[in-house]
Amino acid sequence: DVKVTQSSRYLVKRTGEKVFLECVQDMDHENMFWYRQDPGLGLRLIYFSYDVKMKEKGDIPEGYSVSREKKERFSLILESASTNQTSMYLCASSLSPGQGNTGELFFGEGSRLTVL
Amino acid sequence: AQSVAQPEDQVNVAEGNPLTVKCTYSVSGNPYLFWYVQYPNRGLQFLLKYITGDNLVKGSYGFEAEFNKSQTSFHLKKPSALVSDSALYFCAVRVPGDYKLSFGAGTTVTVRA
Numbered sequence: 001d002v003k004v005t006q007s008s009r010y011l012v013k014r015t016g017e018k019v020f021l022e023c024v025q026d027m028d029h030e031n032m033f034w035y036r037q038d039p040g041l042g043l044r045l046i047y048f049s050y051d052v053k054m055k056e057k058g059d060i061p062e063g064y065s066v067s068r069e070k071k072e073r074f075s076l077i078l079e080s081a082s083t084n085q086t087s088m089y090l091c092a093s094s095l096s097p098g099q100g101n102t103g104e105l106f107f108g109e110g111s112r113l114t115v116l
Numbered sequence: 117a118q119s120v121a122q123p124e125d126q127v128n129v130a131e132g133n134p135l136t137v138k139c140t141y142s143v144s145g146n147p148y149l150f151w152y153v154q155y156p157n158r159g160l161q162f163l164l165k166y167i168t169g170d171n172l173v174k175g176s177y178g179f180e181a182e183f184n185k186s187q188t189s190f191h192l193k194k195p196s197a198l199v200s201d202s203a204l205y206f207c208a209v210r211v212p213g214d215y216k217l218s219f220g221a222g223t224t225v226t227v228r229a
Binding site: 004028033035040041042043048050072077090092094096102103104105106107108109110112 | 122125150152157158159160161162165167206208210215216217219220221222
């Protein structure tokens with residue numbers, strides 16, 4: 001079974017702090033994603049990466065950055081946390097579409113961030 | 117651009133009754149369609165997918181979904197709901213060759229005993 005592990009389930013940070021959210025997958029997936037989930041808005045894509053050191057902006061990248069130095073690890077960084085970044089953050093991974101792969105996402109358990 | 121609509125924020129059914137969660141999509145080209153379920157304070161779990169072929173697809177926990185190209189819909193169904201099916205359900209769409217899934221806003225299902 002694919003396992004996607006998010007290192008922190010619950011975090012409480014103060015406005016202006018730098019926040020790191022870590023995600024590790026163990027199935028050699030090429031693609032990794034960061035979504036945020038807010039009630040009534042569903043999941044919105046922040047950033048994704050299709051290879052080591054590669055990254056692409058999603059729909060809501062403002063205020064976030066990412067790092068992918070190793071294939072299995074994808075980090076989300078909030079340089080200066082703000083209260084409107086209080087949310088549930090979900091990491092996911094997938095194989096690249098094609099060659100019989102249908103590209104469904106496998107999710108971690110989520111990291112609930114509260115910014116005071 | 118691709119998008120997904122889940123027209124109902126909430127669905128309430130009695131245990132043992134049929135459950136339907138609605139989803140419509142908009143894409144350019146042939147869609148890949150997915151359903152996920154989320155239990156409280158957990159990540160999303162994959163339920164089922166439509167890629168091609170038979171319009172009725174079966175998935176985990178007794179769920180199935182019907183792809184209707186003319187109505188651009190992919191409704192999730194279960195013939196007899198259980199209290200344990202109470203959760204948040206998400207529909208998602210992707211076009212072939214794209215990496216990203218676009219998700220609907222989610223539908224909260226409550227099954228009462």
